[in-house]
Amino acid sequence: MNQVYDISHLLAGVMLVTSFALLYQQRIAAVLNAFAAQSITLALAVAWAAWSENRPDLFITALIAFSLKGVVIPVALHRTVARLGIHREVEKVVGVGAALMVGLALTALAQALVVKIAQGPASQAREELALALAIILMGFLMMIVRRNAVTQIVGFMSMENGLILAATGARGMPLVVEISVAFSVLIALFVFAVFVFRIRERFDTIDIEALDRMRGDRR
């Protein structure tokens, strides 16, 4: 029984490591690959939970995670980057080292929170819950410290990966909710993509810093 938890914790730990990889990577293509790796690990983690806890509905979740976020979205983003013809380097607000340190602090915060909140019989699941919360916070961090719109999309998607992981650990979410979340993420990708193209059309860059200087009255 212990081995089951060990492996699910290991997969969740790998996801957290890929979250750090997202912060660490300098090139957009590498960021997208790291995101694909995270999604595929998520699919494995969910599939493991489905198999070990005998909940076949989770296999559908795993399938959605693998096909949509492991393959379709990264490929779509790769093609978007190619079509935009933007810099392949990632623009950052803070340096890699500082971002990693903040990431560590967030992980510690997530653990401190979960240890405080989740006490009692469900303590086996709380390690996974702490990891999931850390991944969600890292997704936030990714959206804050990266100025490029494409990497912001990746941060958002990675946050959603953390949510699915948390839901899997905490006895799962209903399948209807799961499917609608998956599709809303897909819709969000389209909306983001349209926005990215509009932003670039207008400002000649997808650095969202340009939006700060944009004022309606200054024509």
Next chain:
Amino acid sequence: MTGNLVVQFLAQGAQMFFVLLIAPLAVGVVRRVKARLMRRQGAPLLQGYRDLAKLLRKESVVAENASWLFRSAPSLIFALTWVAAALIPTFASGLMYNWAADVVALVALLGAARALLALAGMDVGTSFGGIGSSREMMIATLAEPAMMLIVLTLAIAAGTTRLAGVADFFIAEPLAVRVSMALSLLALVIVALAENARIPVDNPVTHLELTMVHEAMVLEYSGRHLALIEAAGMLKLVLYLSLLICLFAPFGMAPATAGVDGWALGLLAWTVKLLGGAALLGVWEVSIAKMRVFRLPDFVGIAFVFAFLAILLAFLSRGAIE
């Protein structure tokens, strides 16, 4: 009882002897694997011994303005590294001086050797030595905290910082996959690469001015001084490989009570694992490019991040067990 004591003493001496004996061979295996993967013939496996023997015979040229530090540093560095390498349990966990093989002491010994090397690099006042020393210290300031965190993670798991105790704990423990252990393994591998001046942190075969770190510090050494420095470098490689084996793959290590037969078996297992590790290092070095010096803090910083994550998770899972 006295006979037993003598055997124990001899076993400890044998361990010191074996780590020194195998060090050039391990480096030879790394170089050979690299050469074969690049479709070159490569130097014979025993080339390391020949290099050392030749250097020992040669005259040692010392700069005019070199101080006593420059002359004494090689011997001190060699001695410190040898003691550190000989402390790590290799073929048996319960040798006579295993109480001294504390991981904190090990970090301190290596830190002292590194400080001496950096001082010696700056002693003659050449610009390369200064560059090498400053870069070495930059890497060390990042690698050493990571190393201490790894040590603490293992100490939390095993309840001791004594290496033999940690190895015994992991032999006795049923095989389990732990996130904290996997993360500390990754972190220790990165620290080992950085400390041994291997690719991607430093290239051990280059003498290109802009990129070298370790070689820049020892550029002024020649003859027997260089032989000692080179031997210390080889010992350090064996040290880190043994440390990885001892902490993460201690299977086959003889327990404290094993006789000479058990020791021989343990020695065989250790040698196979060590040379296997050296071959893996060769494959790794061929398949990756050296990093820019300015990217190094990020890379070694990853080791710190992993080690920190490992210790956080170790605390959390401990809390879950209690």
